[in-house]
Amino acid sequence: MSKLTIRISDGAADIPREAWTALCAPGHPFLNGDFLRIVEEHGVAVPDAGWQPLHLVASENGKIVGLLPLYLKGHSHGDFIYDWSWKAVWERFGHRYYPRLVSGLPYTPVAGPRLLIAPVASDRSAVCDALITAAQGIVAGNGFSTWHVALASSADIDAVAASGLLVSHDVQYQWSDAGFGDFDGFLQSFSAEKRRKVRAERRRAAESGLRIAVRHGDEIDRDEWPVLHALYKSTFDRFGNYAAFSPECFAELATTLGDRMVVFTASDGDETVALSLCFRSDDTLFGRYWGARRQVDSLHFELCFYRGIDYCLRHGLTRFEPGAGGEHKIARGFTPQIVRSAHWIPDPEMRRVIAPHLERQKLGIAAYHDDARSHLPFRKP
Structure with a gap:
């Protein structure tokens, strides 16, 4: 019978490079141990800069079968959650917003997988659930306000939403061949x-x-x-x-x-x-x-x-993602695409405050997305 364990790693360098290679998309410039290790070792994503690595590592019978990049953040710079106004809301209700947990790529608004699961895992859904539960447990055990999963893939958004995370929406502009x-x-x-x-x-x-x-x-x-x-x-x-x-x-x-x-x-x-x-x-x-x-x-x-x-x-x-923001990209052939993030808010009162806001945001983003597409420079059929 397989035994699944979760541990916290205090840096990407602590996780064997071959584990990152086995779990991440081949050739990806960000979703690998090299990128995260380098930005951590050079002070970009370290506690003194408001980024404390707490990466979750799932092992099965001693073999790494899952990873969840995770940082304890003391601010909202560089994670592209766009939750600057949330701090004031939390304080209005007598709560502290920072620090909070973020699963994402430091200073890199690139959407993609965040729950990295090995194909050889005996039960991939169990590994996924264990990583999500562990992140939620860190929030609960330390009294943190939230856990955010930034710009996740559709599969990951579905997985975390099924575990109770709320979903937010945004627009990026992307070119495709x-x-x-x-x-x-x-x-x-x-x-x-x-x-x-x-x-x-x-x-x-x-x-x-x-x-x-x-x-x-x-x-x-x-x-x-x-x-x-x-x-x-x-x-x-x-x-x-x-x-x-x-x-x-x-x-x-x-x-x-x-x-x-x-x-x-x-x-x-x-x-x-x-x-x-x-x-x-x-x-x-x-x-x-x-x-x-x-x-x-x-x-x-x-x-x-x-x-x-x-x-x-x-x-x-076949694709070019030139970064966050910039409506001027539309006239140059970059098509608006909806991207999503997810948010674990354990406090029931704060969850009731934020959930309607995110629903209104979803409608607004959908309307903006449709309007932006009407301004694309392409010939009409």
């Missing part, structure tokens, strides 16, 4: 007016005289990262936000992930003046960070959107 062949083929799917606008933007970027290049992580020298990092950081400084990653963290991610990191740069002679930093899986490109030393007409669209689409078409990737 409909057999376009190349970038010109993609533009042929646009209406004539929208097609002219994209071509005009690309022409203005080309007329800037900047040299645009694309390289993978293992093609970038370590001593280049301070310059590239300064471009990344400039965007956060401009808006008064916190740039979580360090040059050393980016350098190790680049070396370790290799061609799973994709960097688009624009240079003026020997000076790099802009970058778009992306990651990729076997079938999807993920846009993450943008930075520039100076304003250049349409350069943001060229580096962050058009070059990414072109990369996908050249390399056989």
Whole structure:
């Protein structure tokens, strides 16, 4: 008879790399022990930064058969739950909101599996239930306010909802290949007016005289990262936000992930003046960070959107997720997609307060999604 046990790991490095490899999608740049280990070891996701790793590890007869990435969060930065207003609600009812638990990827708004279950597990649903119960037990045992499962896959949302978690909804904009062949083929799917606008933007970027290049992580020298990092950081400084990653963290991610990191740069002679930093899986490109030393007409669209689409078409990737937010993506061929997160609220009173809010949000997001689709640039049938 198999024996299932759950333990808490205080860091991704504590979990054998082969376990991550066996449980995660092959080639995924984020759902692996390398990414989480590096961001933890470089201070991006550590207790001093408000991220305390409490990863749940399920073992069956001594063999790891399940993982649930889990962090104790002292704030709402970088987890994309968008629960900033919840703190005031909890305090209004005499409760403390922080810290709370989050299952997700630090500073990475990428949807996907969160309950990682091995195909060889004797009872996969039992492993799933055990991980969910363990997370709920940590909340109850420590008096935490909530447990959030950020941007989970549909299967995981169904599993946690069946265990009593409430579901929230949001919209992201994503590109998918409909057999376009190349970038010109993609533009042929646009209406004539929208097609002219994209071509005009690309022409203005080309007329800037900047040299645009694309390289993978293992093609970038370590001593280049301070310059590239300064471009990344400039965007956060401009808006008064916190740039979580360090040059050393980016350098190790680049070396370790290799061609799973994709960097688009624009240079003026020997000076790099802009970058778009992306990651990729076997079938999807993920846009993450943008930075520039100076304003250049349409350069943001060229580096962050058009070059990414072109990369996908050249390399056989079928999806491009350029990150959270940004209605301007609609006119450039990115289709609105509904993504979901889930929330365990053990306090009955707070659950009664939040549940109607999430139901109203669901209706609002559905209406917004439908309206946004009506503004897509594609030719009408």
